[in-house]
Amino acid sequence: MSSITSAQPADAAATGVSLYRAIWRWHFFAGLLVIPFMVNLAVTGSLYLFKDEINNTFFGYRYIVQQGAQPLDPETLVNAAVAAVPGSTATSYKDQASPDRSVIVTVSRDKTSTLVFLNPYDGKVLDTVGAEQEFNYVVKRIHSLAWFGDFTNKLIEITAGFAMVLVATGIFLWWPRRQTGGVVTVRGTPSRRIFWRDLHAVTGAFAGILIFFLALTGMPWSGYWGANVNSWLGSHGLGYPTQLWDNVPKSQKVSSDILPKVGWTVEKAPVPLSDIAAAQSKKPVGLDVAVDTAKASGIRPGFDVALPSDASGVYSAAIYPDDVAGQRMIHIDQYSGKPLVDLSYSQYPIFGKTIEWGISVHQGQQYGRINQFLMLATCLTIILSCVTGLVMWWKRRPAGRVGVPPMPPKPSVYIGLWIIAVIFALAFPLTGLAILAMVLVDQLVIRFVPPLKRAFA
Template identity: 30%
Template sequence: MDIGTSSKYKKVNEDTLFYKAAWRWHFYAGIFVTPFMLILAVTGMLMMYIGYFDGRDGEKVTVPVPPNAIMLTLQEQSNIALSTHPKGKLVEWIKASEPNRVNVFRIKDSDGSQSMVAVNPYNGKIVNEWLRRQGWYDLADDIHSDLLLGPIGDRMLEIAAGFAIILIITGVYLWWPKDRKIRDFLIPKLSLKGRLFWKEVHVSLGVYVSIFFFLFLLSGMSWTGIWGGKIFQAWSTFPAQKWDKIPLSSETHASLNYGPSAGMPWAIEETPLPASGSKLGVDGTLPNEAVNIDSIERLAQRIGFEGRYRVSFPKGKTGVWTINQDTMNSDAPNPFADKTVHVDRYTGHVLAKVTFDDYSLAGKTMAVSIPIHMGLVTIWNLIINTIICLSVIVLSITGVIMWWKRRPKDSGFKLVPPPIPSKLPHWHNAMILMLALSLFFPLAGITLVCVLLLDMFVLSRIPILKKIFK
């Protein structure tokens, strides 16, 4: 064998060994990720379609518009809503998006529960009332967010999302054509039979949705507790220092969420709120006009708020009126028009205003990607998201079918993963990749390193475990 042939043989052998290693990582990541991806895809679709057809905060509830209709004042409507909860307090008003829609008031009761009251703006009748975050949408959202397990479920989903990124990377590597043109691999050969047929479906579909799936995972991880809350959001939040000479509260915008459901824009959740009680700010409500929900609504109209938006009532002595329109809340279909305005509760002065243009690059990215992730930007967004969710379900199911068909008939309860290569070429490249993953997604990276060490030094050396995992 000449030197050239020997080098070529060595290169092919190394590629084969690394392929087997990548396949093994892909297998283990898939074993862990599959149930979570199925849950996320199913609950994600439920949330999109419940929101589309039924709404989340009463935005779909309609009322007849009488001839020569005159609306009651918001103060009158809010008093009617509050009369059903005499020990409660008003915390938010959600403006009707159309003349034939209801105004919705959010009330916090003395026991901490929150109720949504839909009021007919023409005759003041209460059209509907429900406990906040107690519907089918909210159940699907809770499962989608933390599996109903609180912080533990949140961490599990964050790890699963990180492992899903490993699945994408290793999957593309396993698919990448070595000797043939890429276009030969983009069209599945559906004439194949058995495991090869399922592999064709799995591989081709995975390649087509990989980029969209990756973007879904990143935008979804922005809500996780560690990567999203402690790292990404903390580095990317709107700096309150831009509000020169405005008194700031010890409360952040997240305090206006009144519970686990995010209502404030992602980019400003961790930003301190302005505080009422000074003479600062610019002209807001009209001179000699009482500062109440009606004057705040007229101010909102004058400064460009149209359609559906929300007004948070002042919280505490230094609390502010907050006017907010956010695509994430289904208020408007255009994330570039998102805006938040804070008004002093005593003087009616506008203390601060934040628009899409003020967000950091990460904040702008999230302002666009979150509503897209939720399927809120046009009907086409909903359709594309549905295709992606269905693709994730098909990928999960075909992955399990491929594994089942590859297992020997006498394997019993063994997982039968791809074998560990006796030598791992390019290991330093793999370590660099894992280090980068560990730094960017700490929980997933730490878990990956632990799994690999467990695989190398425990599962392959203890006889009982070796029988199951070999």
């Protein structure tokens, strides 16, 4: 009887050691795989947080103008933009955000879009730049790796999922276990591995919630998870209020097809059609009337207006400002000048509101400077965690080996972790599949191939 009793603590201790080693091993492999991607996300994300400041400082010559008496009408400015790019067609017009801001007209020629910046008071062209070469657009596309194709964009989705895994496993490894150092303090000096271990653990633990938040709120932009969630919410009336489109004819186009900037929740919302029967007896009201209609509705300054591309198209005015409460999209019949669909943030269902709020906070916009610098601090913490993780690994790595944390003495502990991986795969399929592949390689390849087992020891 006494032997059984004495064996229980030993068995519990072995289980505890096995769980710790298994999670440590997961944490190591996940970090090793995503460090380059995490650094890219943190660096480009930091730049994008300050996109307005960058525009004002480095590109102020095309964004900032001397305020004049009376701006020219939109149609005159659009004609000036088209003349600046011969053979082009105007596709959208961006109204002044404030009296000292330029007007931006997007024109298209040979399926290539160009941004034309104009002084709204005299119609002078300030600059032209390819829509896909604009600085902040490039930063955003590199941030998501969409700049390099759909496959690399999927890798970012996997990275975001792994970031959540790293936070969860990292907090488990950090959790105090009778030690006094390395919980809120950093021991040793930079010459010692424990210094880097503590710096990695303490900063990661305290910034973990924010890192997890950034990873989760970045998911809506992902190519697989984000697209499927958006589609599911839209088809169930949980993303945007589909009933607003019940009584209007709908085209095959969606909001993201025509507008230069559109909110995630409504990017797949259908674009209405103008009353084509009216084309026989009425002329289009024109951009000036459409802009006046949008302004009369109370839309915030700085809105975009997508121009009709054919006889059945509509004028679509939209704005997605820093504060999500100001989000608005209005589709206007090009013959009557009347709004067909008028949608604001207050009309979104709860899921749409929550996701848009998360995206705005993710981009450092919702709560002003505090939000902006808090997200910057989180990005810097991610970079620090990557650097300290690499230094810590390098200092403990045996010569000629990778230095992977040891396998758990009780392989049965993986049963619970497999269950967790399957649950995660259901929530975030691409990341879950990557985790399952990682565990399979660890258990079925590294474990039983002697050269790999030695290299990864």
